[in-house]
Amino acid sequence: MMQPERKSFDFAEHRQAYEGFVRLTLIAVFLLLSHLVALAVGGVAHMWFLACLELGLSIVAAVIGAAVPGLDWKPGAAVLAFCLATLAIATG
Template sequence: MKMAEAHHDTMTAHDFSDHKNTYEGFLRFSTIGMAWTLGIVVALAIGGTSGRWGICSVIAILSTIATVFGIAVKSWSWKPGALVLVLGLLILLLLSH
């Protein structure tokens, strides 16, 4: 009976580690995806409010490239997407005045 209990405890600790890794991966991809989505929304706002669809396309492409880099380099995560988002917001601010 003790051998079965010891095996059960080991499985629980291993399962918890797997669940924790899955949760951390989910949070990472969620934040990267949110930065990408907001970058696309800002790009569409630039195109829709100012009619500058070329700049809209550039921001959308940069946002997608930043997302790929955020996924590829684990330590960067959401940071490249946030940088493009800030750039897009600054452009939107400049074009709206």
């Protein structure tokens, strides 16, 4: 009988896939949090133009974070901080 061929476990490839998953997850988390706060700016403060601007900025930040490996989640965090600041100013 023929034995099925067993593939060896490639730890480096597994580690690279895991790091990519974590990186994209962090980018997505900051994207979604920015969208949530931007919608709060539009809904609570009735500043829909600013909310649309923040939504566009968060999408651009996510694309830049995904395209440039060294940046990762940092552009999304900057946009989230901007969104939180505008929400605080608009409701304060």
